[in-house]
Amino acid sequence: xxxxxxxxxxxxxxxxxNPAELPRAILVKNDxxxxxxxxxxxxxxxxxxxxxxxxxxxxxxxxxxxxVAGITYLVxxxxxxxxxxxxxxxxxxxxxxxxxxxxxxxxxxISAILxxxxxxxxxxxxxxxxxxxxxxxxxxxxxxxxHVGRVWFAWYLFPIPNSNYLWQNFRSPLTWDVxxxxxxxxxxxxxxxxxxxxxxAILRDRFYRAGNxxxxxxxxxxxxxxxGANRHWSNYEMAYLILAGVxxxxxxxxxxxxxxxxxxxxxxxxxxxxxxxxxxxxAIFSGFGMVLTLMLPLRSIYRLEDLITQYHIDCxxxxxxxxxxxxxxxxxxxxxxxxxxxxxxEGFAFINRAFGHYAWAYWIMISCNVITPQFFWFKKVRxxxxxxxxxxxxxxxxxxxxxxxxxxxxxxxxxxxSSWGYYSPSIVEIFTFFGTFGVFSVxxxxxxxxxxxxxxxxxxxxxxxxxxxxxxDRH
Amino acid sequence: xxxxxxxxxxxxxxxxxIYQAAHKxxxxxxxxxDCITPCPVHGLDGAMGVRRSKVPYFSLAGGIIGFTIGMxxxxxxxxxxxxxxxxxxxxxxxxxxFPISYELTILxxxxxxxxxxxxxxxxxxxxxxxxxxxxxxxxxxDKFLIVIEAxxxxxxxxxxxxxxxxxxxxEITEIES
Numbered sequence: 268x269x270x271x272x273x274x275x276x277x278x279x280x281x282x283x284x285n286p287a288e289l290p291r292a293i294l295v296k297n298d299x300x301x302x303x304x305x306x307x308x309x310x311x312x313x314x315x316x317x318x319x320x321x322x323x324x325x326x327x328x329x330x331x332x333x334x335v336a337g338i339t340y341l342v343x344x345x346x347x348x349x350x351x352x353x354x355x356x357x358x359x360x361x362x363x364x365x366x367x368x369x370x371x372x373x374x375x376x377i378s379a380i381l382x383x384x385x386x387x388x389x390x391x392x393x394x395x396x397x398x399x400x401x402x403x404x405x406x407x408x409x410x411x412x413x414h415v416g417r418v419w420f421a422w423y424l425f426p427i428p429n430s431n432y433l434w435q436n437f438r439s440p441l442t443w444d445v446x447x448x449x450x451x452x453x454x455x456x457x458x459x460x461x462x463x464x465x466x467x468a469i470l471r472d473r474f475y476r477a478g479n480x481x482x483x484x485x486x487x488x489x490x491x492x493x494x495g496a497n498r499h500w501s502n503y504e505m506a507y508l509i510l511a512g513v514x515x516x517x518x519x520x521x522x523x524x525x526x527x528x529x530x531x532x533x534x535x536x537x538x539x540x541x542x543x544x545x546x547x548x549x550a551i552f553s554g555f556g557m558v559l560t561l562m563l564p565l566r567s568i569y570r571l572e573d574l575i576t577q578y579h580i581d582c583x584x585x586x587x588x589x590x591x592x593x594x595x596x597x598x599x600x601x602x603x604x605x606x607x608x609x610x611x612x613e614g615f616a617f618i619n620r621a622f623g624h625y626a627w628a629y630w631i632m633i634s635c636n637v638i639t640p641q642f643f644w645f646k647k648v649r650x651x652x653x654x655x656x657x658x659x660x661x662x663x664x665x666x667x668x669x670x671x672x673x674x675x676x677x678x679x680x681x682x683x684x685s686s687w688g689y690y691s692p693s694i695v696e697i698f699t700f701f702g703t704f705g706v707f708s709v710x711x712x713x714x715x716x717x718x719x720x721x722x723x724x725x726x727x728x729x730x731x732x733x734x735x736x737x738x739x740d741r742h
Numbered sequence: 743x744x745x746x747x748x749x750x751x752x753x754x755x756x757x758x759x760i761y762q763a764a765h766k767x768x769x770x771x772x773x774x775x776d777c778i779t780p781c782p783v784h785g786l787d788g789a790m791g792v793r794r795s796k797v798p799y800f801s802l803a804g805g806i807i808g809f810t811i812g813m814x815x816x817x818x819x820x821x822x823x824x825x826x827x828x829x830x831x832x833x834x835x836x837x838x839x840f841p842i843s844y845e846l847t848i849l850x851x852x853x854x855x856x857x858x859x860x861x862x863x864x865x866x867x868x869x870x871x872x873x874x875x876x877x878x879x880x881x882x883x884d885k886f887l888i889v890i891e892a893x894x895x896x897x898x899x900x901x902x903x904x905x906x907x908x909x910x911x912x913e914i915t916e917i918e919s
Binding site for chain 1: 882889
C-alpha cells in the first residue's frame with residue numbers, strides 16, 4: 268500500500284485524520300473561568316479556619332508528640348532504647364527512612380517527570396504532591412539523624428573540617444546517601460518555592476485589597492515582587508523546565524543510592540543488581556498511594572471536583588497499577604534469580620522470607636502490593652472514590668512492609684546460624700514511628716491552611732481560556 | 743518626588759486578544775514594554791519578540807561548578823589531605839566519587855537556575871509602579887495587561903494611548919512612577 272502512495276491521495280487522508288480534532292481530556296470541568304479558579308483556591312486560605320481543621324490539627328499535634336517524646340527519651344538515654352540487637356542493628360529506623368523517602372518520590376515524579384512528558388493533568392495535584400515530598404523528607408530525615416546516637420555529632424556526616432582531622436569515607440554508600448537526601452530535600456524545596464511565587468503574588472494583592480497588611484507583607488516578601496510580566500514568565504518557564512529536567516535524574520538517583528545502602532553490601536537478599544530500578548518503582552508506587560490518600564479527602568472537603576476530575580483519579584490509579592505491577596514483577600524476578608544464581612545463601616534468604624519466621628510480613632507485603640493495585644484495572648473501582656481511598660491505604664501499608672521484609676529478614680538470618688536472631692521493635696520505636704504521621708499531618712495541615720494548595724497559574728494555562736490559539740481552532 | 747509617568751497600561755480580555763495585540767505593539771517598534779498575564783501564554787514570547795531565555799547558561803555553569811567541586815573535594819580529602827586505606831581500595835577513583843559529584847552537579851545547577859532566573863528578571867523588586875495600579879489584581883487573576891513604559895523612545899502619551907485603543911485595549915490609564 269505504501270508503495271502506491273501518491274500525492275493525489277494525501278490531502279484526502281489528511282482531511283480525514285485531523286489531529287486537532289482528537290478528543291482532549293477536560294482538565295477543568297464546567298468550563299470554569301480564571302476568576303473562579305483564583306477565588307476557589309484563595310478562598311480556602313482567606314476563609315475562616317474550619318472546625319475540622321482545628322480538630323485534625325489538635326489530633327496531629329498529639330500524635331506528633333509521640334515522636335518528640337520518643338526522640339527526647341532516646342537522646343537522654345541512648346540508642347539502646349530502640350529494639351536493635353545483634354544481628355539486626357538497624358531495622359525500623361532505616362525501614363521508616365526508606366518508607367518516607369519513597370513517599371516523597373511521587374511528588375517529584377508529578378512535578379518533574381510528568382512536566383517533561385507534558386502530562387497536563389499534573390497541574391491540579393502537583394503543588395500538594397510537592398508539599399508531600401518535602402514533609403516526607405523531613406519525616407525521613409529524623410530516623411538516620413537520631414540513629415547516629417549522639418545527634419550533636421551529626422555534622423560529622425558532612426565534610427566540615429573538624430578537630431580530628433578526619434574526613435568522611437566517600438567510598439561508603441551511606442555517605443552518598445547523605446548527599447543524595449540533602450540534595451533531594453533542598454532541590455524539592457526550591458522547586459516548590461519557584462512554583463509558589465506567582466501564587467504568592469496573587470495572595471499578596473488580594474490581602475492588600477482586603478486590608479490585611481501583615482499577611483500581604485508576608486506573602487509579598489516571599490513573592491519577591493512578582494508582577495506576572497511576560498518577560499519574567501519567559502525566564503520563569505525556562506527555569507521551571509530546567510528544574511524539572513534536573514529533578515528527574517535526581518529523583519531516580521536518590522532512590523538508586525538509597526538502594527545502594529543495601530545492594531553494595533554482601534548480605535544475601537541485599538546484594539542484587541535489581542535493587543535500583545526495583546526501589547525506584549516501589550517508591551513511585553508508594554508515593555502515588557499517598558497522593559491518593561491525601562488528595563481524595565481534600566477534594567471532597569473543599570469541593571474541588573471541577574479541578575481534580577475523575578480523569579485525574581484515573582491517571583493516578585493507572586500509574587499506581589503500572590508501578591505496582593513492576594514491583595510485583597521484581598518480587599518474582601528476585602526469586603527467580605535466587606534460584607537461577609545457584610547460590611545457596613541467596614536461595615535460603617528468599618525461601619526464608621516467604622516461609623520463615625517473618626512469613627507473616629512477607630505475605631502482608633505480597634497481598635498489599637501485588638494484589639491491591641490489580642483492582643485498578645476496573646473502571647468501576649476507579650470511579651468509586653471510597654474504594655480507591657481504602658486501596659491506597661493498603662498500598663501505604665504494603666510498601667512499609669516491603670522495606671521491613673527486605674531489611675529485617677536478611678539481617679536476622681545471615682551467613683552463620685550461630686548469630687541468627689529475631690528482631691522485635693521496642694515501644695519507643697513504635698511510638699517514634701507512628702508519631703511521624705503526626706509530624707507529617709501537622710505540616711500538611713499548616714500547608715493547606717496558609718498556602719495555595721493548587722498552582723493557580725499552571726491550572727489557568729491548561730484551560731481553553733489560557734490558550735491564545737483556541738479561538739482560531741473553533742472557526 | 744514629583745509624580746512622573748511610568749507608562750500606560752491597557753487591559754485585554756482574552757489570551758487570544760493579547761496575543762494579537764502583542765504582535766501589533768511589537769510591529770509598532772516599541773522596546774520597553776511588557777505583557778502582564780495571569781499565566782504563561784503559549785507563543786506570546788514570539789508575538790512580543792522576546793528572545794529565548796538565557797537561564798540555561800546559568801544552569802550549565804552551576805552544573806559544571808558542582809561537578810568540579812564534588813570531584814575535587816573527594817580527591818583532596820581522600821588522596822591528598824589525609825590518605826587512608828579503606829578495604830584496600832585506591833585513594834581516589836572517579837567511580838566512587840561519582841555519586842556525590844552527580845548530586846552536587848544537580849544541587850548547584852538548581853541553585854544557579856533559580857539564581858539566574860532572579861537575576862535576569864531583576865527580582866526581588868518589592869516595589870514597582872505596576873504593583874501600585876488597580877489593574878494588577880485582575881492582571882494576576884483573569885485579565886491580560888499591556889504596559890508601555892514612558893522610557894521607550896517611541897513613547898508619546900497621546901499616540902501610544904491611541905495605539906492601545908486601536909488594538910482593542912480598554913481601561914487605558916497612565917501609571918505614576
